[in-house]
Amino acid sequence: MADVLCVGGTGTVGSRVVEGLVARGASVRCLTRSADRAGASGGASGERVEFVRGDLEQPDTLGPALEGVSRMHLLTALHPQEGRLGIGAVDAAAEAGVERIVFHSAHRAHAAPHIPHFASKTEILAALEASGVAWSTIEPNHYFQNDLWLRRSLEAGVYPAPLGSAGLHRVDVRDIADATVNALLDDGHEGIRYPVVGPQLLTGEHVARTWSEHLGRDIEYAGDDLDAWEARASRSLPGWLLRDLRVMSEYFLSDGLIATEEDFATMSHVLGHAPRVFDDFVRETVEAWSRGGA
Ligand SMILES: NC(=O)c1ccc[n+]([C@@H]2O[C@H](COP(=O)([O-])OP(=O)(O)OC[C@H]3O[C@@H](n4cnc5c(N)ncnc54)[C@H](OP(=O)(O)O)[C@@H]3O)[C@@H](O)[C@H]2O)c1
Incomplete structure (x- = not known):
């Protein structure tokens, strides 16, 4: 018997959601393909x-995983x-009688339907709206923690992610998890559809400067050249994902991913504290790296 089934509960956001649920006394069932x-x-x-x-690609694995569960986090x-x-x-x-679903979406997904994901x-x-199950969505901006994948580049003096100059209200994954657990x-x-966003509008140059300050060395922002980004990313990403992320990056460069005052007001009903600040995330990360952490 579990209170919550976490789909995606072994990943970046989901593992923190699981920790947060357990900290509040819930019992959790975590779906994994492993x-x-x-x-x-x-x-x-x-x-x-x-x-x-369980595997979303094998729908017959879902029924047993949902047995006795009243709530589901769907990532x-x-x-x-x-x-x-x-x-x-x-x-x-819906078939298993789940009473509440919290779905992990993306900030402003409705505004850019040309981005496949x-x-x-x-x-x-x-589908949630038509399901008859009570739902809410958590709609996060670009994660601070995406930068953890860039350690090698940062050590070589380059911030390579295509964030552009319009800016994104990037957010700490710990805030996304906190909001999800509360929902x-x-x-x-x-x-209710909850945007989950960070407190500052961060451009590529700003992000590179923040890493530079904490690493104590020059970091160049090199993200706006999408052809160079694609050439690098094509070594590790499958074609469909490369195309999807290229379209998203073009959108970031032209429009950014910007929160409104209304987004902040809506988020305050679910987050329960002020959103974490990028500068603190970078400081903590650099300290962890200098202690030998991943
Ligand atoms: N990165 C960002 O900045 C950002 C911002 C907004 C929204 N998002 C959205 O966030 C989501 C990614 O979240 P994340 O970074 O936390 O994910 P992640 O770290 O990549 O983890 C993926 C999770 O999904 C599970 N999974 C993968 N394929 C599955 C399948 N076929 N059946 C069941 N489970 C499966 C994995 O479990 P096992 O491997 O254990 O099976 C794992 O728990 C995406 O929807 C993305 O669009 C991302």
């Missing part, structure tokens, strides 16, 4: 977390069929 992990319980979270094998990974997989999870949850989020939201466990969030 046969090694399935059947295990707990880790640092003790007996309150149960890992079960769909990037996938060429993300919309279809997410809708399958919503349908399975933003369009998927909108398709899944439509899952507290009442009063039904039918």
Whole structure:
């Protein structure tokens, strides 16, 4: 018996959601494709977390995972069929009698439906609205923690991510997790779409300067050359993802990803504290790296 099924609960955001749920006394079932992990319980979270094998690409694995669960956190990974997989999870949850779904979407996904994975989020939201299950969405801006993948480049003096000069209200993953846990466990969030954004509008130059200050060396912002970005990224990303992220990067360069006053006001109902500041994240990260952390 579990209170919450976490789909995506082993990933960047989901693992922090699981920790937050357990800290508030909930029992959690965590879906994973990994046969090694399935059947295990707990880790640092003790007996309150149960890992079960399941795969959104194999819908018949979802029914057993949803047995006895009243709430679901649905985080769909990037996938060429993300919309279809997410809708399958919503349908399975409705069928299993789940009472509340909190869906992890993306900030302003509705405003840029030409970005394939933003369009998927909108398709899944439509399925939630039609499902009869109480829902809310968490719609995060670009994560601070994406920069953890850039350590090698930063050490070589370059910040390479295409953030542009219009700016993004980038956000700390810990705030996304806090908002998600509150939406899952507290009442009063039904039918609300929550932007989850950081307090400052961050441009590529600003981000590079912040890393430069904390690393104590010059960091050049090199993100606006999307052809160079694509040439590098094509070594590690499949074609469909490269195209998707290129379209998103073009959007960041032309429009940014900018929060409104209304976004901040709406977020305050679910976050419960002030959003974390990018400068603090970079300082903590550089300190952790200097102690030998990942
Ligand atoms: N990065 C950003 O700045 C940003 C901003 C806004 C929104 N988003 C959205 O956030 C999501 C990614 O979140 P994240 O970074 O936390 O993800 P992540 O770290 O990549 O983790 C992906 C999770 O999805 C699970 N998963 C993958 N394929 C699955 C499948 N077929 N069936 C069941 N589970 C599956 C993985 O579990 P196992 O490997 O254990 O199976 C893992 O728990 C995407 O939807 C993205 O659009 C990202």
